[in-house]
Amino acid sequence: MTKASDRAYSMIRAMILSGELVAGDPVREEALAERCGVSRTPVREALRRLEVDLMIRKTDSQRSFVADWSLDDVGDAFELRAMLEGHAAKRAARNMTDDVLKQLRSCNTAIEAAISGRKPDVATFLDRNREFHALVLKTAGSRRLTTLLTALIEQPVVWRTAHHYSPEAFRRSHSEHDDLLAAFGRRDGAWAETIMAGHIRRAFHAYSDAHLDMKAQERGAA
Amino acid sequence: MTKASDRAYSMIRAMILSGELVAGDPVREEALAERCGVSRTPVREALRRLEVDLMIRKTDSQRSFVADWSLDDVGDAFELRAMLEGHAAKRAARNMTDDVLKQLRSCNTAIEAAISGRKPDVATFLDRNREFHALVLKTAGSRRLTTLLTALIEQPVVWRTAHHYSPEAFRRSHSEHDDLLAAFGRRDGAWAETIMAGHIRRAFHAYSDAHLDMKAQERGAA
DNA sequence: CCATTCTGTATTGTATACAATTTGGGTGAG
DNA sequence: CTCACCCAAATTGTATACAATACAGAATGG
Known part of the structure; x- marks a missing residue:
């Protein structure tokens, strides 16, 4: 590097x-x-x-x-992510090992710690969240899927607006990761897929709310 | 160019x-x-x-x-294509216009002509087939989806084995395109998605059969 | 006054020379 | 004989000069 x-x-x-x-x-x-x-x-x-x-x-x-990302564009990207990451979760559930499961749990514990204070540690949250999803993707074991998804994950607007997420949004995200862990623990691919797809879709709406809120603040400040 | x-x-x-x-x-x-x-x-x-x-x-x-493509790799790629092209078909159905419909019909007519002779014109088939799918993708109207799919469509092994497809496989492909046209004509996204996903999956098996057949021939010749 | 073509300038595309890195093998010590 | 190390050759990475192309604004004709 x-x-x-x-x-x-x-x-x-x-x-x-x-x-x-x-x-x-x-x-x-x-x-x-x-x-x-x-x-x-x-x-x-x-x-x-x-x-x-x-x-x-x-x-x-x-x-x-x-690149300029309209809300429609972002919605579009999230829709694709929901589909592809859902697929990744299904495959990951099939290939899941106790070792990976342990790492995922550790990730989510770190996420919980990062968001439980009064001021959420957004940088750590993003980092560990990224690590969690990367681990699932890796466990899915498809080079092609990895290639496709990495192109979608790098979303500038998302990163900038994460700082405006509501505490509720952070908690939801953490709790959905827990659900995923349950599905992975039982090697239930269909369940994992459903949760992951929902997880991404909810993330979109969290983004959407935060984005609008941020825009409003900007307008107020100007 | x-x-x-x-x-x-x-x-x-x-x-x-x-x-x-x-x-x-x-x-x-x-x-x-x-x-x-x-x-x-x-x-x-x-x-x-x-x-x-x-x-x-x-x-x-x-x-x-x-790059070397194992059968698993190819299957993997087709699985992703089925998902993404299915999604593209659903979106395309929503955006379908009479003009595009006409172009798609013309494509499929050309395909029919190319494969109806005793010796199928594989080059024309591949060309028009590509055009058909490209048109659907374009009508889906998602830049991101387009970016993702183009990376998947370029599959070397597939093109080399197309010459070993059975006449039945060609006919099936043409007929499924007709089904798609029906779904598009009625703007039925869910139907279009189902057909397209099945279309791609069937294409994988056609490829798989042809590939094994080709390998057997190679072994026989050696 | 509008459209259009022309031309200078800004920006990207390509070739080439050179620097940094990797590879593979040979050599000497253990 | 084996292993580690180091050097020569091959290969990729970067800088720079130059060529080709696109853009914007002026000039020109209608």
Whole structure:
């Protein structure tokens, strides 16, 4: 991960996630190259990867822009995630081992700790949540499914709005993970699939509420 | 499509599809560059694209190999396609217009013509079949879904074995397209989804039969 | 006044040279 | 004989220069 192209990828991704690069903004290779302290070659590679992640959009003439996510777009992505992660959960249930189960439990315990205080530790929540889902995906044991889903998980807007989630939303998320653990413990693929699909759909609505709330606050501040 | 990187992409893809590059073979950038009459830069870009198509696999140290597809892998890919194309069909049914319907009908008529002779015109069949599915995908109207599916459709082994499909398999495929047209005509998303999912699953078994048959023939010839 | 073409400028695409890394094998010590 | 290490060759990663292309604004004709 010390390669220039990886550095460029991480840095540009961070710029988008942090909102430094705003959706719809044009993105010029040379400017980014200078900013990242590398040449255009690794920047081009990074942009290509970010395009697959759907964080960068290219026009017909190959000019790059920061992807703009309308609420419909996000809903669309969540719908696909619900389907694919549900599928992953079903497969994971079939392949589940006691060892993985233990790791998943540990993840969810960490999540519980992160959100139980008065001020939820959002960074830890996101981190452990990501780890939980990554573990399920890995256990599903399908390279192709992994490839498809990683493109969907990197959603800038989601990360920015997570800080506005309600305490209730965090608790729900944790509790649904517990349900998943129960399904996994019984190797019940169909159950796991249902829970996971619902989990993602609920996450969408949590996002949606937080997003609207955030927009309202912004409007109030302006 | 006149750009060097596109040429390189098409040429390398063709080499893999034709079996000129065998699964598991190491792939060196410079050799391909010379072969394609371009420099390494566009070849590198082409290889990255082929990697997301899952036709090229890279080791931890970034060396490229032609991806090997076990029957399980292919089955896995078809399972995902069934799910995603089913979803696409459901959405397409909702957005269907008379114009698109007409184009789809024309596609399927061409398919019928291609397979009704004694010797089926496999190239035309594959072409029109691809066009049919692409049209459905486009009508589904989800950029993300399109991105995900295009990575799955490019399956080298499938194309090579299509020539060994049974006449029955071709006829079934055509007839299922007709069913889809009926579902689209009535804007019945649920019906379209079911048919499409079944269509893809059947295609897998047609592939599977043809593949085994082909392997047997190879063994006999050797 | 509007549309259109032309032209300078900004931006991306490609080639090439060079740097960094990996690989494979040979050599010497144990 | 084996294992570890190190060096030479092969291969990928990066920088840079140049070529091709797209964009925007001015000039021109209707």
